[in-house]
Amino acid sequence: MPAALGALLLGGPLVALLLRAPWIALPALLAGPVVLPALGLSLGTALASTAICLLVGVPLAAALAGSDGWPLPLRRAARALVATPLVLPPVIGGIALLLLLGRTGLLGRPLLAAFGIGIPFSTTAVVLAQAFVGLPFTVLSVEGALRGVDPRFPAAAATLGASPWIVFSRVVLPLAAPGVAAGAVLSFARALGEFGATITFAGSLPGVTQTLPVAAYVALTDDLPAALAIAVLLVVVSAAVLVSLRERWLVGLRP
């Protein structure tokens, strides 16, 4: 019974959305000047942010997986840090990114002064906002997978003379690959749906920073059918991504 309620809570809004979707007008709505550029931008930025998540998330996960020897307060602080983007309202995350990387921000001001690099209102800002909210998914998923690796394999590799880097990259990481893949897909899906941090940190400019969720929100203000059409597109793309997980999901998260 609770499982059925859970399924209703998850599936109900989706069903309601699909029932209300303007199916007949859908091709015309999606072929308009707004949606295709937004779709391209969404896919491109989500791929880029997923790459960033993997690049910094896997080492971070490895550090956390090996953190059992750390002092408890430090371990707890590291864990809280990783979870921050999950609990922080994305709009506030966007403000925080502005305060750090904006042109008057902590790092943003020296960046602008030294290199003339301005990040807000750029596609880079979209990618960074997505990476910020997506990173916990990579880190938590990969950490779970790394902890699930049988310690005898890396130990055996080490006794055979492999360096720590070779042990990690050739033995541990391949064993944890399903978890890495799951983390990447979850981060990608989260990035695809990212809205709050994006609109706060990157703004909304068609072709540059207006991703699908941002376009859906803007459409919502005066054109509900257009917003629903974009929502259907997002559902289809996300479903395709998440279905690609299949059993990898479980293998990756369960040690």
Add this chain to the structure above:
Amino acid sequence: MTRRPLAVVLAAVAVLALAGCAEPASDAAPAATASATASASATPTAAALSGTIVVDAAASLSGVLPPIATAFEQAHPGTTVRLTFGGSSALAAQIVAGAPVDVFAAASTKTMQTVSDAGLAAAGPVVIARNELEIAVPPSNPGKVTGLADFADGARTIVVCDAKVPCGAAAQRVFALAKVAAKPDSYEPDVTSVLNKVELGEADAGLVYRTDVLAAGGRVKGIPFPEAAKAITAYPIAPLKGSAHSALAAAFVDEVVQHGAARLRAAGFLGP
């Protein structure tokens, strides 16, 4: 995934409402609150009213409505006025989609029209104030902005409202009137977002309402321009159908219409 944008919208609205409630309320002069209380208690309906109403209002009214609501609650013990501020168009979309709202105050007659057209206005909307645009720049004016013509400069960081919301529609009108080919870096979903980006120093200039510049105090600098007078936006308010407390909703609308004028003028709004 599609449910996330809506959740975030709600979060954004909540944040805007909090920001709106917290700041200007503390700025409000105590004397003004006292006079509004006196005037509200003079209304004859005082005895019968009770319950809670939800009032959705344009973001630009966030400095004016909280003290009016507080005075109304004090004059009618047992009543609660819940204020939600956001982009008028987004609020209107929520109302049309069935959000349980008792009173709506929009930043344009066109936005109110979408609610009236859906048959949701319980009484004819009444215009309580008018407003005009002003250029907002950070206090130090880093982009050396002097007028609307600077909005065509791609090197400056420019933010305006999206054309789908009232402040953005007004912005497009003034650009057309001034024959300026504006090159914004972002089309924001509501006027508060534009103001925030100027206030944070991330934008060299933005187009906001005159009242927003006044409410921001010294945190932004306002630059008036002549075309603003030809793109004035009106603020209609109306009680909504389906309210469980329709008498209370009507009484609150009445209070804003009858006694809100002085406060609206003090905040920089033009008369209705």
